[in-house]
Amino acid sequence: MWIVSTSSPLDPSHDNLPLFIRVLFFLPSALSFALRYSTEKQIYNSPISKWTALKNRRLQNWGGVVHEKGLLPQALPPWLTKITERIYKDTGLFPSAINHVLINEYFPDQGIMPHQDGPAYFPVAAILSLGCPAVMNFSPHLKLTACNDVARNTEIDTDFVSLKDDLNNDISSNHHCPFSVLLTPCSLLIFKDEAYLDYLHGIEDTTVHHLDNVVNTFEAMKQHKNSCLLGSEDRVEARSTDPIMSIQRTSTRISLTCRLVSKVHKNLFKF
Numbered sequence: 001m002w003i004v005s006t007s008s009p010l011d012p013s014h015d016n017l018p019l020f021i022r023v024l025f026f027l028p029s030a031l032s033f034a035l036r037y038s039t040e041k042q043i044y045n046s047p048i049s050k051w052t053a054l055k056n057r058r059l060q061n062w063g064g065v066v067h068e069k070g071l072l073p074q075a076l077p078p079w080l081t082k083i084t085e086r087i088y089k090d091t092g093l094f095p096s097a098i099n100h101v102l103i104n105e106y107f108p109d110q111g112i113m114p115h116q117d118g119p120a121y122f123p124v125a126a127i128l129s130l131g132c133p134a135v136m137n138f139s140p141h142l143k144l145t146a147c148n149d150v151a152r153n154t155e156i157d158t159d160f161v162s163l164k165d166d167l168n169n170d171i172s173s174n175h176h177c178p179f180s181v182l183l184t185p186c187s188l189l190i191f192k193d194e195a196y197l198d199y200l201h202g203i204e205d206t207t208v209h210h211l212d213n214v215v216n217t218f219e220a221m222k223q224h225k226n227s228c229l230l231g232s233e234d235r236v237e238a239r240s241t242d243p244i245m246s247i248q249r250t251s252t253r254i255s256l257t258c259r260l261v262s263k264v265h266k267n268l269f270k271f
Protein backbone atom coordinates (compact mmCIF):
# COMPACT_ATOMS: atom_id res chain seq x y z
CA MET A 1 0.00 0.00 0.00
CA TRP A 2 1.47 3.25 -1.06
CA ILE A 3 -0.32 5.61 1.25
CA VAL A 4 -1.17 4.17 4.62
CA SER A 5 -4.09 5.55 6.52
CA THR A 6 -4.37 4.55 10.16
CA SER A 7 -7.92 4.51 11.41
CA SER A 8 -9.95 6.58 9.01
CA PRO A 9 -10.10 6.39 5.27
CA LEU A 10 -8.73 9.47 3.58
CA ASP A 11 -12.05 10.77 2.48
CA PRO A 12 -12.60 14.51 2.66
CA SER A 13 -16.29 13.96 3.28
CA HIS A 14 -15.43 12.45 6.68
CA ASP A 15 -16.30 15.46 8.77
CA ASN A 16 -15.23 13.68 11.93
CA LEU A 17 -11.60 13.79 10.79
CA PRO A 18 -9.66 16.49 12.64
CA LEU A 19 -8.93 19.55 10.54
CA PHE A 20 -5.16 19.01 10.57
CA ILE A 21 -5.67 15.64 8.93
CA ARG A 22 -7.75 17.25 6.25
CA VAL A 23 -5.41 20.06 5.24
CA LEU A 24 -1.93 18.56 5.13
CA PHE A 25 -0.54 15.10 4.54
CA PHE A 26 3.08 14.16 4.39
CA LEU A 27 4.26 10.74 3.30
CA PRO A 28 8.06 10.46 3.63
CA SER A 29 8.65 7.52 1.29
CA ALA A 30 6.09 7.61 -1.44
CA LEU A 31 8.38 6.49 -4.24
CA SER A 32 10.38 3.29 -4.48
CA PHE A 33 13.96 3.56 -5.64
CA ALA A 34 13.04 1.97 -8.98
CA LEU A 35 10.21 4.43 -9.61
CA ARG A 36 12.36 7.34 -8.54
CA TYR A 37 15.11 6.29 -10.90
CA SER A 38 12.81 5.71 -13.87
CA THR A 39 10.92 8.96 -13.28
CA GLU A 40 14.12 11.01 -13.17
CA LYS A 41 15.28 9.26 -16.32
CA GLN A 42 12.04 10.06 -18.13
CA ILE A 43 12.17 13.70 -17.04
CA TYR A 44 15.70 14.17 -18.34
CA ASN A 45 15.05 12.09 -21.49
CA SER A 46 12.21 14.40 -22.48
CA PRO A 47 12.95 16.60 -25.47
CA ILE A 48 14.73 19.81 -24.55
CA SER A 49 11.76 21.70 -26.02
CA LYS A 50 9.66 20.38 -23.11
CA TRP A 51 11.57 22.66 -20.74
CA THR A 52 10.47 26.23 -20.20
CA ALA A 53 13.18 28.37 -18.62
CA LEU A 54 11.93 30.86 -16.07
CA LYS A 55 14.00 33.46 -14.24
CA ASN A 56 14.57 31.30 -11.21
CA ARG A 57 13.92 27.72 -12.28
CA ARG A 58 12.87 25.68 -15.29
CA LEU A 59 9.79 23.56 -15.73
CA GLN A 60 8.01 20.99 -17.81
CA ASN A 61 4.27 21.22 -18.33
CA TRP A 62 2.37 17.95 -18.82
CA GLY A 63 -1.34 17.41 -19.37
CA GLY A 64 -2.11 20.41 -21.53
CA VAL A 65 -2.48 24.14 -21.28
CA VAL A 66 -4.14 25.51 -18.16
CA HIS A 67 -6.37 28.43 -18.98
CA GLU A 68 -8.33 30.33 -16.35
CA LYS A 69 -11.45 28.81 -17.91
CA GLY A 70 -10.11 25.28 -17.88
CA LEU A 71 -7.71 22.86 -19.47
CA LEU A 72 -6.91 22.36 -23.12
CA PRO A 73 -5.98 18.75 -22.50
CA GLN A 74 -3.15 16.61 -23.73
CA ALA A 75 -2.85 13.04 -22.49
CA LEU A 76 -0.30 12.49 -19.73
CA PRO A 77 2.47 10.05 -20.73
CA PRO A 78 2.26 6.55 -19.18
CA TRP A 79 5.31 7.16 -16.93
CA LEU A 80 3.40 10.02 -15.30
CA THR A 81 -0.01 8.30 -15.12
CA LYS A 82 1.73 5.50 -13.24
CA ILE A 83 2.29 8.06 -10.50
CA THR A 84 -0.85 10.19 -10.78
CA GLU A 85 -3.20 7.20 -10.79
CA ARG A 86 -1.67 5.93 -7.58
CA ILE A 87 -2.05 9.31 -5.91
CA TYR A 88 -5.63 9.56 -7.16
CA LYS A 89 -6.61 6.03 -6.10
CA ASP A 90 -4.70 5.74 -2.84
CA THR A 91 -5.66 9.12 -1.40
CA GLY A 92 -9.26 9.43 -2.51
CA LEU A 93 -8.75 13.19 -2.26
CA PHE A 94 -9.46 14.03 -5.89
CA PRO A 95 -12.97 13.77 -7.38
CA SER A 96 -11.56 12.47 -10.68
CA ALA A 97 -8.22 11.44 -12.13
CA ILE A 98 -5.33 13.90 -11.92
CA ASN A 99 -4.89 15.43 -15.36
CA HIS A 100 -2.08 17.94 -14.96
CA VAL A 101 1.53 17.75 -13.76
CA LEU A 102 4.08 20.54 -13.50
CA ILE A 103 7.67 19.44 -13.11
CA ASN A 104 9.90 22.09 -11.55
CA GLU A 105 13.67 21.89 -11.40
CA TYR A 106 15.57 24.02 -8.90
CA PHE A 107 19.28 24.56 -8.47
CA PRO A 108 20.39 24.94 -4.83
CA ASP A 109 19.99 28.73 -4.92
CA GLN A 110 16.63 28.67 -6.68
CA GLY A 111 13.11 28.67 -5.33
CA ILE A 112 9.59 29.74 -6.01
CA MET A 113 7.94 32.94 -4.81
CA PRO A 114 5.14 32.65 -2.29
CA HIS A 115 2.02 32.11 -4.37
CA GLN A 116 -1.35 30.51 -4.48
CA ASP A 117 -2.16 28.01 -7.19
CA GLY A 118 -4.56 29.27 -9.80
CA PRO A 119 -8.36 29.02 -9.59
CA ALA A 120 -8.53 26.55 -12.49
CA TYR A 121 -7.23 23.78 -10.23
CA PHE A 122 -9.31 21.68 -7.89
CA PRO A 123 -8.03 22.83 -4.45
CA VAL A 124 -5.78 19.87 -3.66
CA ALA A 125 -2.07 19.86 -4.58
CA ALA A 126 0.08 16.72 -4.43
CA ILE A 127 3.81 17.42 -4.63
CA LEU A 128 6.28 14.63 -5.12
CA SER A 129 9.88 15.59 -4.38
CA LEU A 130 13.05 14.19 -5.91
CA GLY A 131 16.66 15.17 -5.46
CA CYS A 132 17.86 17.63 -2.87
CA PRO A 133 15.69 18.37 0.20
CA ALA A 134 14.12 21.80 0.56
CA VAL A 135 11.80 23.63 2.91
CA MET A 136 8.41 24.82 1.70
CA ASN A 137 7.01 27.77 3.61
CA PHE A 138 3.31 28.33 4.08
CA SER A 139 2.30 31.88 4.97
CA PRO A 140 -1.23 33.10 5.52
CA HIS A 141 -2.72 35.62 3.19
CA LEU A 142 -2.29 39.12 4.52
CA LYS A 143 -6.05 39.49 4.72
CA LEU A 144 -6.06 36.85 7.47
CA THR A 145 -5.27 37.50 11.12
CA ALA A 146 -1.59 37.16 11.90
CA CYS A 147 -0.60 34.63 14.51
CA ASN A 148 1.30 35.89 17.54
CA ASP A 149 2.35 32.53 18.84
CA VAL A 150 4.41 30.77 16.24
CA ALA A 151 5.31 27.90 18.54
CA ARG A 152 3.80 24.69 17.32
CA ASN A 153 4.02 21.01 17.80
CA THR A 154 4.24 18.15 15.43
CA GLU A 155 1.98 15.19 15.62
CA ILE A 156 3.23 12.03 14.01
CA ASP A 157 0.37 9.88 12.84
CA THR A 158 2.23 6.86 11.45
CA ASP A 159 3.09 7.94 7.94
CA PHE A 160 1.42 11.29 8.11
CA VAL A 161 2.87 14.30 9.80
CA SER A 162 0.04 16.56 10.68
CA LEU A 163 -0.32 19.95 12.19
CA LYS A 164 -1.20 19.68 15.82
CA ASP A 165 -4.17 21.16 17.58
CA ASP A 166 -2.58 24.57 18.19
CA LEU A 167 -2.44 25.26 14.53
CA ASN A 168 -5.68 23.44 13.99
CA ASN A 169 -7.42 25.75 16.42
CA ASP A 170 -5.65 28.73 14.95
CA ILE A 171 -6.90 27.83 11.52
CA SER A 172 -10.47 27.33 12.61
CA SER A 173 -10.50 30.51 14.69
CA ASN A 174 -9.04 32.45 11.78
CA HIS A 175 -5.64 32.99 13.43
CA HIS A 176 -3.44 31.75 10.68
CA CYS A 177 0.11 30.85 11.63
CA PRO A 178 2.95 30.50 9.19
CA PHE A 179 4.44 27.02 9.06
CA SER A 180 6.94 25.09 6.94
CA VAL A 181 7.31 21.55 5.65
CA LEU A 182 10.60 19.78 5.00
CA LEU A 183 10.39 18.08 1.61
CA THR A 184 12.73 15.11 1.49
CA PRO A 185 13.45 13.06 -1.63
CA CYS A 186 10.72 10.55 -2.53
CA SER A 187 8.25 12.26 -0.20
CA LEU A 188 4.75 13.24 -1.12
CA LEU A 189 3.14 16.37 0.33
CA ILE A 190 -0.56 16.90 -0.16
CA PHE A 191 -2.22 20.09 0.93
CA LYS A 192 -5.81 21.14 0.58
CA ASP A 193 -8.63 23.20 2.03
CA GLU A 194 -7.30 26.02 4.25
CA ALA A 195 -3.67 25.18 3.52
CA TYR A 196 -4.48 25.53 -0.15
CA LEU A 197 -6.97 28.39 -0.08
CA ASP A 198 -5.86 30.61 2.82
CA TYR A 199 -2.09 30.24 2.58
CA LEU A 200 0.60 31.11 0.09
CA HIS A 201 3.33 28.52 -0.43
CA GLY A 202 6.86 29.15 -1.58
CA ILE A 203 10.50 28.04 -1.42
CA GLU A 204 13.29 30.47 -0.63
CA ASP A 205 15.94 30.97 -3.30
CA THR A 206 18.80 30.42 -0.85
CA THR A 207 21.19 27.50 -0.41
CA VAL A 208 20.46 27.29 3.32
CA HIS A 209 16.94 26.56 4.50
CA HIS A 210 16.03 26.98 8.14
CA LEU A 211 13.98 24.37 9.94
CA ASP A 212 12.69 26.52 12.81
CA ASN A 213 9.11 26.51 11.63
CA VAL A 214 9.07 23.04 10.15
CA VAL A 215 6.18 20.84 11.33
CA ASN A 216 7.56 17.49 10.18
CA THR A 217 11.27 17.60 11.05
CA PHE A 218 11.28 14.41 13.05
CA GLU A 219 9.51 12.20 10.54
CA ALA A 220 11.31 13.62 7.53
CA MET A 221 14.75 13.32 9.12
CA LYS A 222 14.08 9.84 10.47
CA GLN A 223 13.12 8.63 7.05
CA HIS A 224 16.03 10.42 5.51
CA LYS A 225 18.60 8.93 7.86
CA ASN A 226 17.16 5.44 7.57
CA SER A 227 17.10 5.44 3.84
CA CYS A 228 20.04 3.57 2.40
CA LEU A 229 18.76 4.42 -1.04
CA LEU A 230 19.69 8.06 -1.02
CA GLY A 231 22.78 9.27 -2.79
CA SER A 232 25.26 11.16 -0.65
CA GLU A 233 24.54 14.40 -2.51
CA ASP A 234 20.95 14.22 -1.33
CA ARG A 235 21.78 14.06 2.33
CA VAL A 236 20.50 16.66 4.70
CA GLU A 237 23.56 18.31 6.13
CA ALA A 238 23.33 19.70 9.58
CA ARG A 239 24.71 23.19 9.89
CA SER A 240 24.71 22.97 13.61
CA THR A 241 24.66 19.92 15.79
CA ASP A 242 21.67 18.66 17.70
CA PRO A 243 19.04 19.94 17.21
CA ILE A 244 19.33 20.44 13.48
CA MET A 245 18.27 23.94 12.63
CA SER A 246 18.94 24.21 8.93
CA ILE A 247 19.78 22.27 5.80
CA GLN A 248 22.35 22.97 3.14
CA ARG A 249 21.03 22.51 -0.37
CA THR A 250 23.85 20.96 -2.35
CA SER A 251 22.23 19.60 -5.50
CA THR A 252 19.26 19.91 -7.83
CA ARG A 253 15.72 19.37 -6.60
CA ILE A 254 12.92 18.23 -8.88
CA SER A 255 9.28 18.35 -7.93
CA LEU A 256 6.19 16.96 -9.59
CA THR A 257 3.11 19.01 -8.74
CA CYS A 258 0.11 16.85 -9.54
CA ARG A 259 -3.30 18.50 -9.76
CA LEU A 260 -6.72 18.23 -11.28
CA VAL A 261 -8.19 20.83 -13.58
CA SER A 262 -11.88 20.05 -13.25
CA LYS A 263 -13.02 21.87 -16.35
CA VAL A 264 -11.65 20.26 -19.48
CA HIS A 265 -12.23 21.80 -22.90
CA LYS A 266 -12.21 19.34 -25.71
CA ASN A 267 -12.27 22.06 -28.29
CA LEU A 268 -10.21 25.22 -28.28
CA PHE A 269 -13.01 27.20 -29.93
CA LYS A 270 -15.70 26.28 -27.46
CA PHE A 271 -14.63 28.63 -24.65
Ligand SMILES: O=C(O)CCC(=O)C(=O)O
Pocket: 102, 104, 112, 117, 127, 136, 201, 255, 257
Ligand atom coordinates in the same frame (compact mmCIF):
# COMPACT_ATOMS: atom_id res chain seq x y z
O1 LIG B 1 8.33 22.77 -6.37
C1 LIG B 1 7.50 22.72 -5.51
O2 LIG B 1 7.58 21.94 -4.56
C2 LIG B 1 6.33 23.67 -5.55
C3 LIG B 1 5.81 23.92 -6.92
C4 LIG B 1 4.57 24.75 -6.91
O3 LIG B 1 4.21 25.32 -5.92
C5 LIG B 1 3.79 24.90 -8.13
O4 LIG B 1 4.17 24.36 -9.17
O5 LIG B 1 2.75 25.57 -8.07
Ligand SMILES: [Fe+2]
Pocket: 115, 116, 117, 201
Ligand atom coordinates in the same frame (compact mmCIF):
# COMPACT_ATOMS: atom_id res chain seq x y z
FE1 LIG C 1 2.23 26.15 -6.17
